[in-house]
Amino acid sequence: MICESKTAVGGLGTEGSEVGIPLPAFFIFTMIDTHIHTRISIDATGTMEDYCKKAAELGYKYICFTNHMEMPEAAEGVYDYAMSDGDFEEQYTKFLGVKSRSGLDTGFGIELGYSKETEEMSREFAKQPELDFVLGSVHRIFEGNVGDQAQMRRLMQKYPAEMLYERYYKLVEKSIRSGIFDSIAHMGAITRYAPKLAFEKYGKWVERCVDALAECKVCIELNTRDMPKGIFFPDENVLKMCFEKGVNVTIGSDSHSPEGLGTGIKEGFALLNKIGYTRVCIFKQRKQIFLNIP
Numbered sequence: 001m002i003c004e005s006k007t008a009v010g011g012l013g014t015e016g017s018e019v020g021i022p023l024p025a026f027f028i029f030t031m032i033d034t035h036i037h038t039r040i041s042i043d044a045t046g047t048m049e050d051y052c053k054k055a056a057e058l059g060y061k062y063i064c065f066t067n068h069m070e071m072p073e074a075a076e077g078v079y080d081y082a083m084s085d086g087d088f089e090e091q092y093t094k095f096l097g098v099k100s101r102s103g104l105d106t107g108f109g110i111e112l113g114y115s116k117e118t119e120e121m122s123r124e125f126a127k128q129p130e131l132d133f134v135l136g137s138v139h140r141i142f143e144g145n146v147g148d149q150a151q152m153r154r155l156m157q158k159y160p161a162e163m164l165y166e167r168y169y170k171l172v173e174k175s176i177r178s179g180i181f182d183s184i185a186h187m188g189a190i191t192r193y194a195p196k197l198a199f200e201k202y203g204k205w206v207e208r209c210v211d212a213l214a215e216c217k218v219c220i221e222l223n224t225r226d227m228p229k230g231i232f233f234p235d236e237n238v239l240k241m242c243f244e245k246g247v248n249v250t251i252g253s254d255s256h257s258p259e260g261l262g263t264g265i266k267e268g269f270a271l272l273n274k275i276g277y278t279r280v281c282i283f284k285q286r287k288q289i290f291l292n293i294p
């Protein structure tokens with residue numbers, strides 16, 4: 001199967017791009033979050049400044065902003081929370097100011113929605129040198145958003161559950177193989193609102209995604225947003241599959257307000273530890289950096 005070559009600045013995924021940084025236990029267990037949204041994402045609140053203040057209060061040492069970006073084709077339809085190119089430039093300028101004022105180690109990333117139709121546009125967009133981290137997401141399948149309960153309800157009236165799962169995971173596999181992304185966000189999020197299916201009914205599509213992550217050396221994100229409900233994306237079984245195939249991990253709370261910063265991160269690290277992971281990744285200027293989990 002194909003893995004498109006990475007478009008990252010700085011040769012992401014090339015040999016020698018790994019840097020091991022052993023850190024004391026107190027650092028790693030509480031203090032990084034690489035998936036957060038400010039109010040520029042229409043479904044979120046809080047400015048970058050607010051997040052940096054909160055991070056400083058909580059003693060975080062590294063956070064990475066990942067506001068939504070959906071390419072124009074998607075913006076014409078379901079999505080209404082896309083950043084425009086103009087917003088992007090403005091946000092980056094603001095980011096540099098906030099970063100220097102706060103003194104906090106912060107990254108400028110993006111959560112880039114994937115669709116087959118806009119793949120080339122996304123690939124070009126992801127080449128922008130301002131970006132530290134490009135997180136890939138499948139939000140839309142058919143004509144609905146997997147994160148929107150009402151839209152999923154409409155899809156469920158039209159398509160059998162197996163078809164929705166298959167479409168979702170096939171798109172996730174394509175996003176992995178596209179070579180656009182450093183890490184894949186909240187894999188499995190379709191289970192939030194779609195009818196529950198036995199794993200045997202869709203497991204082969206998940207396995208194909210995990211194989212693609214391993215082959216293409218793309219990270220999986222451990223998304224901890226729903227940890228208060230006891231849910232992680234992906235779930236423990238899929239994370240185990242990732243671990244066994246040597247897939248590296250990023251971690252993020254996907255918080256949509258400063259109050260949510262770091263939700264579930266500590267528990268996420270505990271889960272990773274339990275599975276056997278000894279390190280997680282962050283990206284700076286698209287270069288992969290490993291942080292040890294004690």
Ligand SMILES: [Zn+2]
Binds near residue numbers: 111137139186
């Ligand atoms: Zn998302």
Ligand SMILES: [Zn+2]
Binds near residue numbers: 037111
């Ligand atoms: Zn997000």
